[in-house]
Amino acid sequence: MSIVTLRQEYHRRICQEVIRIRQDKTKNLEYPNAADSGNKNSIRIAWGMVERLGCSKNYAGVSEQTIGGRFEKITKDFLEAAFELLHHLRPGRWVYSTTQTAISGFDQYEHLGYLEKIIKPDKALASALGTDYIVKPDIIVGRQPVTDEEINQFTEVIGAGEPYAALTSLREMNYKTNRPILHASISCKWTIRSDRSQNTRTEALNLIRNRKGPLPHIVAVTGEPLPTRIAALALGTGxxxxxxxxxxxxxxxxxxxxxxxDQMDMLQILIEGRRLRDISDLPFDLAI
Known part of the structure; x- marks a missing residue:
């Protein structure tokens, strides 16, 4: 198995489960569901991608919510399989989920669950402080803490009862309850509109500001055909x-x-500016 093979399987599943051909009978128009029906360039680029991926025309009606859920699941499956290929570069016990898992279940954000219990019943506090700080990413990648046996696998790094390394979240014995560490928060957007890009940025800022501990990888995956719309999410840093x-x-x-x-210039800006990469790059970047 290789990244190339996994990428091909990823695209096969997206062709089969995600990409649908929409019809606008009033305009006598057919277009892939990643395209904006009101934008000719969007339609032409989307058709070009569909043809290059070898997707057959599928007209079955599927809701946008269902499409989004399938895109998340297929992307999660690809990342899980690809990251396993890199286990020798980034060993660990990893967990993956697309079930809208709240970040308060992870070590860096556990305190947010406690805050929610206090703030939610109090309308005055809720209105003053807000209640949207507990993010539920589309895909999460977490790492389980390690046992002392794992730590001392090759040599005795730390002995039983020693008063050192007693606060790190990587060491399982430091906590009574198992608290996985959030390694990556992945937002999946099959298409990008201004409201969707703003929502992704808001979630990212919440992850940055509210953490107690290391910052997880914060990324987005999209199928948007227009670079000018991808730029709404990709341009800028922070x-x-x-x-x-x-x-x-x-x-x-x-x-x-x-x-x-215009579209090619923007695409080059995003790629050369290191703001846009291929899905095959993501598992390697998560191994950093």
Missing amino acids: DLDCVYHFALDELKESISELDNQ
């Missing part, structure tokens, strides 16, 4: 690590074929 496209090579080829200089 909140998201990076944005990853589900098929960046296919996107570049489609835009090149379209010969739209």
